[in-house]
Amino acid sequence: MTTPGTFYGLGVGPGPYGLLPVAALEILQTADLIYAPRSRVSPDSVALAALDGLPFPRERVREVEFLMDGDDARIGEHYAALAREIAAHQWAGRSIAYLTIGDAMTYSTLGYLVAALTREAPDLPRRVFPGVTSYATAAALTGFSLGEGKERVLILPCPDDMAALRADILSHDVVALMKVGRRMADVLALLTELGIAEHCALAHRLGLDGEVVLPSLAPAPDPGRLGYLSVVLIRREAPRRFA
Structure with a gap:
């Protein structure tokens, strides 16, 4: 039986190079998949840009659009679908890192995802690391x-x-x-x-x-x-x- 992987929420940046907890960097370097949220109005992920110069396997990065359009129903559906996708990877034994800019749980879309994971897959392991606001x-x-x-x-x-x-x-x-x-x-x-x-x-x-x-x-x-x-x-x- 495959041991489920762990979901890690990581606060990265902001600001000068290196504002990342050591524990979060260790997770970033060993995760099987790294989700980097990106605004639909931006061609690049700001959270990913906050990691410029840091050593981690960029081939494992998967950019994903985050949704914040004011429609609670659409937001709920979006993060529920993302939670089911992440849970499938966890059941397959993969560890998942999800990046968010600044502190992981301060005005962060990660809060929506953690809530969705709690509903969709309450038994899967997850951990959130704080970041710098x-x-x-x-x-x-x-x-x-x-x-x-x-x-x-x-x-x-x-x-x-x-x-x-x-x-x-x-x-x-x-x-x-x-x-x-x-x-x-x-x-x-x-x-x-x-x-x-x-x-x-x-x-x-x-x-x-x-x-x-x-x-x-x-x-x-x-x-x-x-x-x-x-x-x-x-x-x-x-x-x-x-x-």
């Missing part, structure tokens, strides 16, 4: 403190309504704003209006071509070249300075 990477590169003392920190996907974002900023000390996309111009305008742009930071396309890292948003950068794969770090008040 984009906002932690951005904070490290810009010297932005994500929380001091008892400060309240909010991790937030950017709302369409800037009034809602204003309320979130004013009710928290620090906001890590993700999934900004086409709303970047409105976000920058709001930070300028609130008079806090000087002590906010931004990172765009960490570790990829066109990377932008800004430790301050005053003066406001051109929003036209920013948006997708951007994170904005917002501080409601200037950081404390100790003598």
Whole structure:
């Protein structure tokens, strides 16, 4: 009887070369198949690009489109089908690594896949390795403190309504704003209006071509070249300075 293989979810990148847990790299180098998710609007997998320069068997990579179109039924069907495909490989004794950008379970499509695997094949072994979030990477590169003392920190996907974002900023000390996309111009305008742009930071396309890292948003950068794969770090008040 064939021993089932294990499914491994791996958070890779973002940012500078080498931001990958050692345990995850070991799995990457020994997995029988490596699934690299790719957006339908991109010709290449960003998660795979985060591994440039690292030694692993690229002939085992299988790119797969990830679906995030807002239709819950379609998303459920998509990940259920992918889970059944992966489960078939596991029953055949193959180990599977699935890549996701940043931390494996923070605003990640891997969460949908893990849930689908739990439903479709609850008895098959699986393990998820944490990765490095984009906002932690951005904070490290810009010297932005994500929380001091008892400060309240909010991790937030950017709302369409800037009034809602204003309320979130004013009710928290620090906001890590993700999934900004086409709303970047409105976000920058709001930070300028609130008079806090000087002590906010931004990172765009960490570790990829066109990377932008800004430790301050005053003066406001051109929003036209920013948006997708951007994170904005917002501080409601200037950081404390100790003598």
